[in-house]
Amino acid sequence: MSSLFIVIPAYNEAENIERTVSEWYPIVESHNKEGQSRLVIINDGSKDNTYELICKLAQARPLLIPLTKPNGGHGSTVLYGYRYAIEHRADYIFQTDSDGQTNPDEFEAFWKKRNTYDAIIGNRKVRGDGKSRKFVENTVCLLLRLIFGVKVPDANAPFRLMRTNLVKKYIHRLPKNYNLPNIMLTTYFVYYKEKITFLPITFKPRQAGTNSLNLKKITKIGYQAIKDFHTLKKSM
Template sequence: NTRDILEGLRGELPGLRVLKTEINSGHGRAIRMGYESAIKEYVFQVDSDNQFDPGDFRKLYELRDDYDFIVGLRKTRCDPAHRLILSKTIRLAIFLIFGVWIKDANCPFRLIKRKVLIELLEPIDKDALAPNIMVSILAKKKGVRMTEVPVAHYGRKTGSVSIIKWKLIRFALGGLRQLVVFRKNLMLQGMQHEHKRKK
């Protein structure tokens, strides 16, 4: 598995840190833990399921001086139909709830300036099911220098999908509820900020 491979690489890569949790705390918490543990100027996130071309990293890296938040855009997604439908539903939901249009808000191939990322994470609940979506939304809403870059995407050839269809639907509904609550919280924070400004 991924952990064993990374542990094996520690001898070759002295700077490699392998983060562990005692229990499987879910994808959202794992993403957040990785983000909050980062120490360098830029944070690159990619899933370890071999669905991306590592060479596409350079496309993002070359734009780092022009943008603080660079997200991959899976122009041709090699995923099952139900995942494609879910992705389109999320895109529409984000637009209807937040009024912003992001083509691939949950793409797990992204390069972000750490200082910007930490600020974006602050208002997001620790138990968020899909922090990448919320981070993308906030970046767009706050006017962060953000862009989406077309990247290759391949069908899964190794490993297994950890969420079966019915669980994915339940996960998606839970995520949608969190987005609605997130929107309400942002509105409340905005009103509080406006109230303090007028005082």
């Protein structure tokens, strides 16, 4: 059997975190035949009591691993989780978010394809988080096509199952705290013709709490992303 590490970043998710654990912990349990699978939740320097709640929930859940780090943003926290999974020799990494927008019931369709593809990535055809977010994703996909020559339906979906060895193959190409790792990993997978596929997923509105991104932050991230894309392209 294959070990599965589910990696979930969390920032100020006190209102969501108990629901997140209750939804995803049973999936880790059901894929823990050899006792090596884990639910890894990384607290990204939350200002609320997110980390304390994760630790409390872990007391009765031995497969739940609470980690914490200084605030560095979603991307650096995802990378932290990926490196943890690599270090602990997971066979597969599944990444999702802690805001309740993804559906755990859709995980098994991804898991069933693990022997056919090295990465299965979600495709949010309908997005519950608004037209502005869909516009940002469409813009990202256009930039990837123009800069890298890759065509993808959804580059940044927080619902992805990947062989750990595949992540390990490309993660060293990214700066340590790179803010858009999922976008670039998707790009590398497609650019280098790895065995990947995209499956449609549902994507709900945020279930509770406040989204930390706003138009000003998105614009700033966008300008930096274009610069980073051109820099990373030079090494490909």
